[in-house]
Every structure is written in C-alpha cells, then in structure tokens.
Amino acid sequence: MKLTLLVLSIFILSSCDFILEKFSKKDDAVEQSFSVDSSSTDSKNINGEVRYKYPNGKLKSIVNYKDNKKVGVSMTFYETGEKQYEIPYVDGKKDGEVKWFYKSGRLYRLTTYRNGVKQGPQKKYWEDGKLKSEMDFENNMMCTGLKEFSNTGKQKTEPQIQVKHVNLLRESSMYMLELSLDKKFRDVQFYIGSLINGKSLPVKVNSHMSELETKKGKAVFKFSIPKGGKINREIPIVAVVKTSYQNYYILKTKANVSVRNPN
Structure with a gap:
C-alpha cells in the first residue's frame, strides 16, 4: 500500500x-x-x-x-x-x-x-x-501594527500613505487620487476598500477589496463625475508593504473627496 x-x-x-x-x-x-x-x-x-x-x-x-x-x-x-x-x-x-x-x-x-x-x-x-519584529494575526489574517527593530534595538518608523488629489473635471470629467508612501519600498500594493474590523487584511484580499495597479510604489485611482454631478464621500485606502525582514505593514487611510463637476 x-x-x-x-x-x-x-x-x-x-x-x-x-x-x-x-x-x-x-x-x-x-x-x-x-x-x-x-x-x-x-x-x-x-x-x-x-x-x-x-x-x-x-x-x-x-x-x-x-x-x-x-x-x-x-x-x-x-x-x-x-x-x-x-x-x-x-x-x-x-x-x-x-x-x-x-x-x-x-x-x-x-x-x-x-x-x-x-x-x-x-x-x-x-x-x-533581541526582538527583531512583532506583528499580530487574527484568524490567519495579518493585522495592522507591525513593529520592527534594528539589531541595535531602535524601532523603525512605520510608513504612511500619501494621497494627492488631482482634479481634471474641467478637461475630462475625471478625478484622480495619486497614492504613494512617504518612504521607499520595493514591494507595495494598494487597494480600495476596508480592513476587516478596521485592522485585519482578508486572506483572500481580492474578494474583499479592489486591487489597484501599483508600479514602483505608486498607484492611481480614477473615477468620473458626470456634468453637474457632485461627490461627497470618504474613500478607504489600504496598502500592503513587504519589508526587508520579510514582514508586512498593513496600512490604511481615507481620502475625503468633496467636489462638484462645474461643467
């Protein structure tokens, strides 16, 4: 047998x-x-x-x-x-x-x-x-709050998501959010969506959030607003960042968009 x-x-x-x-x-x-x-x-x-x-x-x-x-x-x-x-x-x-x-x-x-x-x-x-890193898991999901330390014990600073608003409504009825980090990382992926319970990254992330094309640590989220239309909402953004210690920062922010298409 x-x-x-x-x-x-x-x-x-x-x-x-x-x-x-x-x-x-x-x-x-x-x-x-x-x-x-x-x-x-x-x-x-x-x-x-x-x-x-x-x-x-x-x-x-x-x-x-x-x-x-x-x-x-x-x-x-x-x-x-x-x-x-x-x-x-x-x-x-x-x-x-x-x-x-x-x-x-x-x-x-x-x-x-x-x-x-x-x-x-x-x-x-x-x-x-000495402690090198610490992060939490919840039901197999990676959570926010990763901490990393150098071999001298110094804690590394967590990167932050940067959002640049680009208003193209007068030319094309388009509005853009340009996404990046305040520090350089080689492996970054941006998503539009929310973490589970505000802290946990779904294991099947693409079933819960929309993946943005991310190149060299940057991504763009575009959406259109019809003529005379208006938008007033918070757009949830998530970034998953792989570190040199083979860990992952799970970052989140919200972009407040309140704008009207004047055309």
Whole structure:
C-alpha cells in the first residue's frame, strides 16, 4: 500500500513564507517506525512516531500520530543536524507556539496558533536574542501594527500613505487620487476598500477589496463625475508593504473627496 505522508519543511515565497511540504516514499527515505492500526476498519490509521529522512539518510523530522492525525510536538531538523522547528499539534491541527530556530539553537521566530490558524502575536528575534519584529494575526489574517527593530534595538518608523488629489473635471470629467508612501519600498500594493474590523487584511484580499495597479510604489485611482454631478464621500485606502525582514505593514487611510463637476 502506498502511503503519502506530510512533513514540515520551509519554503519562502514572494507573498509570505510557508512551512508545509509534501513528501512521498519515492522522494524521501522514511524510517518505518510507525504502526498501522490493523483493528481499524479502513486499516489506514497511523499511530506512533514517524521519522522522515533526507535522501542522504540524515534525520529530517520526527512526527507523532494518533489515528492518522498529528499530535504532540513535531520536530524538523536542518540537513546538518540542528533543530529547525518545533510544531505543537492537537488532533491534527497546529495549536500553541510554533518555533523556528537558527542553526545556533537560538530562537528566530515564534508564531502562535489556535486550532490550526495563526491567532495572536508573531515575533522574530535577532540571533543575540533581541526582538527583531512583532506583528499580530487574527484568524490567519495579518493585522495592522507591525513593529520592527534594528539589531541595535531602535524601532523603525512605520510608513504612511500619501494621497494627492488631482482634479481634471474641467478637461475630462475625471478625478484622480495619486497614492504613494512617504518612504521607499520595493514591494507595495494598494487597494480600495476596508480592513476587516478596521485592522485585519482578508486572506483572500481580492474578494474583499479592489486591487489597484501599483508600479514602483505608486498607484492611481480614477473615477468620473458626470456634468453637474457632485461627490461627497470618504474613500478607504489600504496598502500592503513587504519589508526587508520579510514582514508586512498593513496600512490604511481615507481620502475625503468633496467636489462638484462645474461643467
């Protein structure tokens, strides 16, 4: 019977960093230290400790199962042997503090999970133990309020959204908002819309907000006002900014637009 097992590893992607990777017996050597519950009606339940190995035979991870679900604290190791992750599971779901370590054994990142989703603070540390960054998650959603610190302990200043109003009503019945930040960042995306509960970025952001074409940290929001028409409203704006520490600032502001087309 072919078994496909899941083992935790690390990927760093452009949007965020994930630590789930699929392995099968044909790709990695797996030490057969688990037991199959033959009393189960489907005979597929895995119970006990499973040890996954790199192709060279070195230990990659240790995972405990009960009735085919991960339980207890799983551990993943660098190929050089040092511990990389500690991941607590309850009934197959991450629950507790997931820890990512430097090869030196010092803590690099701590993320709090509840019932399989990120819930609460995520902290990163410099290798000397000083706090590097801190941000909150709510039901897997990134929240406003990211704090980052240099290796000397100095807190970085959060960028701010800048809005420039451009009135083109006399020429084209168009009104524009030119969006940018007060600091330069390479990876910025602007949206028109509101955060959930005023602080949380939806996981499927494009289902909740309108994405603006953003180039070199700038975006333009255009809308038309018919002849003789008037607009008086607040336009909610959100910016998602990736930092050099691989974190994300979730920024928000509102543009007050009160204007009449005189034509």
